[in-house]
Amino acid sequence: TSKKSKRFNAQNNGDAAMPLKIRNCTTKGIYVENLATKRVLSSDAAYELVKKGMERRKIGSHNLNKQSSRSHAVFTLTIKCSTQTTTTVSKLHLIDLAGSENQKCANTSGLRLAEGRSINKSLSALGNVIMALSNKNGHVPYRDSKLTYLLQDSLGGNSITTIIANVAPGFQSTQ
Numbered sequence: 001t002s003k004k005s006k007r008f009n010a011q012n013n014g015d016a017a018m019p020l021k022i023r024n025c026t027t028k029g030i031y032v033e034n035l036a037t038k039r040v041l042s043s044d045a046a047y048e049l050v051k052k053g054m055e056r057r058k059i060g061s062h063n064l065n066k067q068s069s070r071s072h073a074v075f076t077l078t079i080k081c082s083t084q085t086t087t088t089v090s091k092l093h094l095i096d097l098a099g100s101e102n103q104k105c106a107n108t109s110g111l112r113l114a115e116g117r118s119i120n121k122s123l124s125a126l127g128n129v130i131m132a133l134s135n136k137n138g139h140v141p142y143r144d145s146k147l148t149y150l151l152q153d154s155l156g157g158n159s160i161t162t163i164i165a166n167v168a169p170g171f172q173s174t175q
Helices: 043-055 110-134 146-150
Strands: 022-025 029-032 059-062 065-069 073-082 087-096
Touching (some): 029 146, 043 073
Antiparallel strands (some): 022 029
């Protein structure tokens, strides 16, 4: 995503879009600066947070899609399990990626064209990371996008990643 990107910030209740910076700390790991952590005790409470985030998601229209996601959405559920001697921490990232589109078929211009380029660049960076991991390359380009940098501890190493793709069946989508 663009370095000038702005995302929903739970710390300020989403009242104003603020630029959010991704940080790496030896104690916290990789995190987004100034985001609040909300404790939830039920799946209903977690779902309410997902709905709140989705309400603030940027959507726009073009020739191929009247409600096209113009940003990625990342919901991270951190699960802690403690015994008297150990604590295990796991992360579950639920990610809805903005859709990639053929700029020519979508007939976009101006802001929509710039958004599409940014989305395609981010998705390409994710593909490059997945390819580097599957080929067991020494260098994995996590820092090529904010998305891959944020998710690097979940994409490689001791993690399981599942990707579900929703691909449009139309001929235009294959070009």
